[in-house]
Amino acid sequence: MKHKHAEPLYIKINSIDNVAIVVNNEGLPAGTVFSDGLTLIEHVPQGHKVALHDILQGQPIIRYGEVIGYAMIDIKQGSWINEAVTKMPTAPQLHELPIATNVPEPLxxxxxxxxxxxxxxxxxxxxxxxxxxxxSVNCVSGVVEHVAKLIERDLLPKYQNVDGVVALTHLYGCGVAIDAPAAIVPIRSIHNLAxxxxxxxxxxVISLGCEKFQPERLLKGTADTIPIKLESVDDIVTLQxxxxxxxxxxxxxxxxxxxxxxxNGRQRETVPASELVVGMQCGGSDAFSGVTSNPSVGFASDLLVRCGATVMFSEVTEVRDGIHLLTPxxxxxxxxxxxxxEMQWYDDYLAAGKVDRSANTTPGNKKGGLNNIVEKAMGSIAKSGRSAIVEVLSPGQRPTKRGLIFAATPASDFVCxxxxxxxxxxxxxxxxxxxxxYGLAMVPVIKMSSRNIVAEQWFDLIDISAGDIAIGQATIDDIGWRLFKLILAVASGKKPWSDHWxxxxxxAIFNPAPVT
Incomplete structure (x- = not known):
């Protein structure tokens, strides 16, 4: 189904922005005149940026009130601003950042x-x-996955209060530098996963028997975890x-x-929303993500924090260019x-691989109007809402506080x-x-689209759309409240589409340590 708006629309985020994004589903052709008199001098695809004023070579390109790049050529008013004419700015210097200088008052x-x-x-x-x-080791994953299917087929029908069985497979356990400093990440992660x-x-725990990552070490964890005590020694099955x-x-x-x-003896009971631990993530982002869906998530995040719940946002490379907005x-x-x-650790990790944060942006991001990781990051951090950040977790750690938390992870959807x-x-x-x-077997995943056309195309995959914000038919508050109530419903047992199918x-457990 094709959707056309009766009039050409663009969205400008901040009063100082010199660019805006085109709203109309199929983009707009050269010669289009907006209500304020702005005239396109070339075709601009949906979600892509149009110059609101002339921008001279070397001058900043501003969106979200932040510099997202510099003009590589003279750009005329009404022109399409894409990756080809944009030079990416350097990342904020970490040693110069203001810290706790603008701590939000409790909501x-x-x-x-x-x-x-x-x-x-x-x-x-x-x-x-x-x-x-x-x-404890990837070698047993085939057996574990096989048995999980048997349990689902032969045992689960007898235990109606159990929602399912999940094989917690991973690629760790042997052929790895088990005592390397960075091994703390996968070891802590697999321990806390359970x-x-x-x-x-x-x-x-299912073990092979000869692996480097022995079950006892999995159960002990790392210096910053609490050891796991099993009900019975029989809870470790050693295949050898x-x-x-x-x-x-x-x-x-x-x-x-x-x-x-x-x-099976467990029953649902009414508990306060403060007991929720909700993760916020984005993937397959476009230029609308930072305008509609992510700000709505941020609003819902604030509602959850106000309830006393725990909210995590992550994705280091999609925070790095907005870190100066977060440390205050x-x-x-x-x-x-x-x-x-955490920013410095990841800078060093990327540098060791001879890449930097610019490698994050995908072809799909760019097709959706995001020129670079700087622009992407400005939209990504909108998921954090307006609350104070009360704790930071290194990869694999569990929170010790409630409220808004930054959990450091890679930006890859599956690793995050x-x-x-x-x-x-x-x-x-x-x-x-x-x-x-995308979906996870361990926790229900609510998928929100930034545009209505995506929700309409994938009507049986997307759970909620924030697209009405872009066309003025809903506010961020409206969608944020709708999402908040959906979170409570899904937490209570309602199945999102990914679980339905x-x-x-x-x-994909993160392993930055050497593989031997």
Missing amino acids: EPLDGYTFEGYRNADGSVGTRNLLGITM KNPNFGGEIM DEHGFKAMVDHIMRVAERHLIRL RAANQDVGQALIR GAQQVVSGITVQVFTTGRGTP GLHNPL
């Missing part, structure tokens, strides 16, 4: 909102009741101790059924320094998703401007 508390969740013995609350099967509240504390494949399967099935019996919001000096530490699950999210909100069937991407 007014929001009481009375609840969801139906599963209380756990450790005090956490899950939104799903899942059996998670942990593994503790996600949606698994109810029912932990079983078994006599044949059938014995392996039978042993895992027996252990799994013992856990399923306990999980740090609750204190320690939080601000932690933000800088996995690392947020590791850090304990129980619901994820994923915004997209281009469309993606069973679209679940594999886990």
